[in-house]
Amino acid sequence: MKSLLFRLYLAIMKLLARFQRENPQAWVILNGAGRGGSNGYLFYKYLKREHPELDVSLIEPWPSSHLPFSAWKKIGQAKYLFTTHQPFKVRGSQVNVAFWHGIPLKRMGTMANNTKRADNQRNEKLWHRTADLVTSSSDLYESLMSACMGIETHKYQKLGFPRIDALLNPEAKYDKNFLLTEFFQSSLKKDPAAQVGIYLPTFRYELADQEIMERIKRGNFLAFADFDLAKLDQALAKKHQYLLVKLHPYEMKLFASFKVQASHIAFLNNDDLFERDLDLYEFLPATDFLMTDFSSIFFDYLHLDKPVIFITNCLDQYQQTRGFLLGPYGEVVPGPQAKKQAELVQLLADLDQAAASYQAKRQRWLQLTDQVDQGRSCQAIYDYLN
Known part of the structure; x- marks a missing residue:
């Protein structure tokens, strides 16, 4: 109605x-x-x-x-x-x-x-x-x-697409230091070896999986069965890595508070962008790696030739509920996959190796998806x- x-x-x-x-x-x-x-x-x-x-x-x-x-x-x-x-x-x-x-x-x-x-x-x-x-x-x-x-x-x-212009012609002021100072209250002066990653999952509500939604509501933004915020934060800090998390707006509403007790993890919501008159893609080039699941953003991120990690703990549900246009999924995605937090932590520790081993595959998909x-x-x- x-x-x-x-x-x-x-x-x-x-x-x-x-x-x-x-x-x-x-x-x-x-x-x-x-x-x-x-x-x-x-x-x-x-x-x-x-x-x-x-x-x-x-x-x-x-x-x-x-x-x-x-x-x-x-x-x-x-x-x-x-x-x-x-x-x-x-x-x-x-x-x-x-x-x-x-x-x-x-x-x-x-x-x-x-x-x-x-x-x-x-x-x-x-x-x-x-x-x-x-x-x-x-x-x-x-x-x-x-x-x-x-x-x-x-x-x-x-x-x-105009969004690709923003990736390929970034403004100098939206650099890594901008990300660190705006969202982590840190700076390159404090941490010159810093790497900033961003986690951008797709819309998981359509899975109609109550357990997934309950995990997210409890602050488990990765929806991992072995999720441990403190351990993840410690692993990121050890490698001088920072993780910016932007969930779907519906999922952001599930959180009671964005005051996450983590020094190397921060949340980004739509209000942050509207208040700054910014689009995500205007500072996306300043990030060092992308984490996603089934979002189409990974095709765009290929223009930056930087590592992509794929979170696949909901893969089976998505294949059944909605399905994929290209497959098998593991043959399509140009990056390593993680179903558990333990696997993700290991991939983050070996990020440079992951970037090098998938570079040819990233370039191949870039050629297939952008001919302009x-x-x-x-x-x-x-x-x-x-």
């Missing part, structure tokens, strides 16, 4: 927005990706910086039933509408540019194990009718997206539309 009412709300607001006069200089970004590698937000920052002649608006969170009518007026006036998730526009003369928000590893849409046929058919019709341009990075990306969403091949243009002129996607998208 809630979904039906929201679709009705969107239909009514679309109708009202159509009465707005279209402005060729009005570009609107509908950002549903928060600050976790948001193509929409990063493209918005680029346009505000490089093209002040445009009337650019950022509307977030999207979609939302709490938007003021002034936001809907901007949507109705826009010539170009940029989306990070489902395509959207209010009239046929508008141009929808679909960024999406990652190279998929997990199944979704038609390919997923946990979706309904009626929803998938409605979704495919939406992409067919609404998306005018889908930015792409490779043939593989297009194959994966079309398998899930039924997107026609003529909609793709290999223009790349790297680092100039924002400019390429702007030039194409003009």
Whole structure:
């Protein structure tokens, strides 16, 4: 019922927005990706910086039933509408540019194990009718997206993604010292051998596994059966390593407090990023290694040619609940895997070896997932539309 009412709300607001006069200089970004590698937000920052002649608006969170009518007026006036998730526009003369928000590893849409046929058919019709341009990075990306969403091949243009621009053209001020001082109350002066890693897991709530959720609620952010925060913190300190943890927003709400009793582990939430007007990808290049499970972020992190560790204690559940687009999983991922904390600690101790032994595999997957002129996607998208 809630979904039906929201679709009705969107239909009514679309109708009202159509009465707005279209402005060729009005570009609107509908950002549903928060600050976790948001193509929409990063493209918005680029346009505000490089093209002040445009009337650019950022509307977030999207979609939302709490938007003021002034936001809907901007949507109705826009010539170009940029989306990070489902395509959207209010009239046929508008141009929808679909960024999406990652190279998929997990199944979704038609390919997923946990979706309904009626929803998938409605979704495919939406992409067919609404998306005018889908930015792409490779043939593989297009194959994966079309398998899930039924997107026609003529909609793709290999223009790349704004989030990759942020990785390849980092600002000097968002360096490792920024991470240490902002999130760990330390600095390179105190610990010149410091290595900063980041843990970015995917959305684990959809596993419908109460035990996993209970572990996370108790502060076991890795959901390991042998989790011991003090021992993990000690192991990190011994190797001069720091771990920044950014969970899915839903999982962050499960914690009663973010006051973690650990000197080398810190949590990062969306408020930290919004308060600093930052996207995660703007300081991601300053990290030394990535830890994830099944998040598509590892494909992007390949641009940095740094080690990736994969946490696989929920692998079997994900294969059954949702499934993967590429497999077998162990043959796909370009990095070592850990099912237990003891295994993770050992991998962190031998991080340099892990980086070297998987470098060729990382480069191979980078070639398969990115075939565009790297680092100039924002400019390429702007030039194409003009």
